[in-house]
Amino acid sequence: xAWQDRYEMVCGVETHVExxxxxxxxxxxxxxxxxxxxxxxxxxxxxMPGVLPVLNREVVNLAIKxxxxxxxxxxxxxxxxxxxxxxxxxxxxxxxxxxxxxxxTKGWVxxxxxxxxxxxxxxxxxxxxxxxxxxxxxETIMSSDESYxxxxxxGVPLLEIVSEPDMRSVPEVLAYLEQLVQILQYTEVSxxxxxxxxxxxxxxxxxxxxxxxxxxxxxxxxNLNSFSSVRRCLEYETERQAQVLNGGGQVIQETxxxxxxxxxxxxxxxxxxxxxxxxxxxxDLVPLVIGRDWVERIRTTLPELPAExxxxxxELGLSEYDAGVLVAAKPLADFFDRALIRFxxxxxxxxxxxxxxxxxxxxxxxxxxxxxLSPEQFAELMGLIDQGVISGKIGKNVLEEMYLTGKDxxxxxxxxxLAQISDEGTLLRIVDEVLAAHPQSVEDFRAGKEKAIGxxxxxxxxxxxxxxxxxxxxxxxxxxxx
Amino acid sequence: xxxxxxxxxxxxxxSRSDVEHVALLARLELxxxxxxxxxxxxxxxxxxxxxxxxxxxxxVSPTAHVLPLHNVLREDVxxxxxxxxxxxxxxxxxxxxxxxxxxxx
Numbered sequence: 001x002a003w004q005d006r007y008e009m010v011c012g013v014e015t016h017v018e019x020x021x022x023x024x025x026x027x028x029x030x031x032x033x034x035x036x037x038x039x040x041x042x043x044x045x046x047x048m049p050g051v052l053p054v055l056n057r058e059v060v061n062l063a064i065k066x067x068x069x070x071x072x073x074x075x076x077x078x079x080x081x082x083x084x085x086x087x088x089x090x091x092x093x094x095x096x097x098x099x100x101x102x103x104x105t106k107g108w109v110x111x112x113x114x115x116x117x118x119x120x121x122x123x124x125x126x127x128x129x130x131x132x133x134x135x136x137x138x139e140t141i142m143s144s145d146e147s148y149x150x151x152x153x154x155g156v157p158l159l160e161i162v163s164e165p166d167m168r169s170v171p172e173v174l175a176y177l178e179q180l181v182q183i184l185q186y187t188e189v190s191x192x193x194x195x196x197x198x199x200x201x202x203x204x205x206x207x208x209x210x211x212x213x214x215x216x217x218x219x220x221x222x223n224l225n226s227f228s229s230v231r232r233c234l235e236y237e238t239e240r241q242a243q244v245l246n247g248g249g250q251v252i253q254e255t256x257x258x259x260x261x262x263x264x265x266x267x268x269x270x271x272x273x274x275x276x277x278x279x280x281x282x283x284d285l286v287p288l289v290i291g292r293d294w295v296e297r298i299r300t301t302l303p304e305l306p307a308e309x310x311x312x313x314x315e316l317g318l319s320e321y322d323a324g325v326l327v328a329a330k331p332l333a334d335f336f337d338r339a340l341i342r343f344x345x346x347x348x349x350x351x352x353x354x355x356x357x358x359x360x361x362x363x364x365x366x367x368x369x370x371x372x373l374s375p376e377q378f379a380e381l382m383g384l385i386d387q388g389v390i391s392g393k394i395g396k397n398v399l400e401e402m403y404l405t406g407k408d409x410x411x412x413x414x415x416x417x418l419a420q421i422s423d424e425g426t427l428l429r430i431v432d433e434v435l436a437a438h439p440q441s442v443e444d445f446r447a448g449k450e451k452a453i454g455x456x457x458x459x460x461x462x463x464x465x466x467x468x469x470x471x472x473x474x475x476x477x478x479x480x481x482x
Numbered sequence: 483x484x485x486x487x488x489x490x491x492x493x494x495x496x497s498r499s500d501v502e503h504v505a506l507l508a509r510l511e512l513x514x515x516x517x518x519x520x521x522x523x524x525x526x527x528x529x530x531x532x533x534x535x536x537x538x539x540x541x542v543s544p545t546a547h548v549l550p551l552h553n554v555l556r557e558d559v560x561x562x563x564x565x566x567x568x569x570x571x572x573x574x575x576x577x578x579x580x581x582x583x584x585x586x587x
Contacts, residue, residue, distance in 0.1 A: 021558050028561030037579045038569045042561075046569060058558035079546040086509050088583040093508075101546070135580065141587055148580035151569075276507055286551040 003242030007207040010215055011173050012165035014202040016158050017190045019062045024155035025129050026053030033196050037150035045155035047092035053284055059157040063103050063127050064298045066159055066189040070122050072107030074295050080282040088149050089131040099279040102126035111175040120176045121164030130156040170234050182306040185330050200225050207241050217251040221258050221265050233258045237265050316346040325354045335368035335375050342379030356396055360403050372406035381409040394418050394466055422469040431476045434459045445481055496524045
């Protein structure tokens with residue numbers, strides 16, 4: 001019997017996202033990823049005695065922006081606190097974070113799964129600093145006699161977004177994460193480069209008997225950095241908890257870690273050993289007072305959010321699927337929108353954008369923004385096909401050429417002499433030659449075999465190197481044979 | 483550790499085990515006489531601070547900071563960082579540009 005027949009899953013997620021600032025949260029060191037170890041550090045982020053942190057205004061701007069996009073209340077009065085713990089990735093022995101007065105509270109995001117549309121509550125979102133990176137001498141931290149520390153990431157601004165325990169299935173969790181990441185990307189609060197660890201998820205999950213009101217005992221699995229890890233982790237952890245419960249046991253409230261290679265979660269520490277963080281107000285930072293005017297100023301910078309954009313696409317007549325493909329990749333959707341200004345047949349355009357263009361992008365591991373091909377050039381190509389200057393088939397070749405060279409489509413058509421042959425006289429000569437060469441097909445067609453015309457069109461197209469206007473060729477062949 | 487001025491009218495005293503707990507969290511190894519000494523000293527600090535309890539604070543809202551300031555902010559402009567060599571200069575141990583630390587767990 002599957003556990004789903006007895007239990008319901010309850011899940012909440014804490015998301016840590018690196019904010020897209022140029023400098024760290026409390027000092028002017030660069031946040032750039034991939035610098036040589038310990039070269040983006042200064043006395044402030046190294047926790048030297050006597051230094052004073054100063055809050056980066058852009059961190060506050062981005063936190064407000066994220067808060068608004070997540071339908072949160074923005075606190076008029078907010079402050080920072082010290083979260084004390086002893087670990088070498090944290091040179092000060094405390095993390096500067098926000099405890100009881102976070103900048104954002106009480107928001108929500110709307111998710112859609114195959115089953116339903118649902119609101120997922122956001123409890124809070126607060127600003128804090130990231131920790132450094134550890135490299136262990138052995139295979140794991142347990143088997144290492146020593147570790148190496150790079151403090152470049154220390155002090156990179158984070159927003160920790162805490163959801164309510166509102167999710168009841170793996171698809172709901174994934175829909176929430178996808179929606180959250182899309183919102184953060186659309187608002188440019190973060191680049192959300194998962195492979196660089198700029199978004200990390202902590203997954204809180206428990207099971208309860210179907211129909212029960214209260215929550216079961218939960219575990220928290222920390223530091224997952226991809227959707228697929230989250231899915232696998234949830235599948236493993238719910239199954240594990242169900243086995244414990246079915247065996248008459250009790251789930252232990254604990255922090256666990258995800259072993260990507262083995263695909264399992266492992267206990268890190270139990271609640272009894274839980275950190276005693278001894279939060280207290282950060283004396284080195286003065287409080288933050290955010291007036292309505294500040295919030296409203298940020299509100300004016302909010303772009304169209306993914307859910308709104310999806311609705312707009314559906315209203316344009318795009319399919320759910322096409323709208324979803326576009327919205328999921330903001331650069332692609334931006335590209336589509338710009339091309340649409342010059343070529344207004346949305347459905348024709350989307351087929352090309354999510355078809356041949358996306359295939360080229362994927363093959364070259366590029367986003368639409370990185371491509372040499374501009375939306376304006378793309379729209380011009382659509383126009384050439386629409387006006388019958390070139391056929392759709394030739395259009396595909398032109399697109400590839402444009403993608404490689406960045407040249408205008410009209411120039412490629414001219415240089416390579418690709419324009420469609422729509423001159424009746426020229427086509428008629430070729431049609432006559434083809435008919436003379438294939439008497440059997442002519443006979444078949446006259447005997448009522450429609451298929452034969454396809455073959456004959458193919459021969460003419462081949463003779464014109466694909467440049468014959470297929471509609472015209474078809475008509476001329478029929479006229480000649482009847 | 484519950485350090486409050488009063489609990490149910492009684493002043494809470496810092497016990498030996500409180501000191502041991504805090505020492506553990508701070509990774510401090512204390513000798514017996516040190517534990518005694520710090521227990522005593524921390525209690526006298528609390529006692530001293532308890533003078534404040536004599537003040538009437540009715541109608542005074544709690545504060546988050548002692549300075550009458552807010553919104554001290556800097557612009558998001560990159561400033562030079564330390565050179566790696568300088569960053570590591572005070573490190574007890576370093577290798578290849580990394581700080582080297584002993585076994586963590």
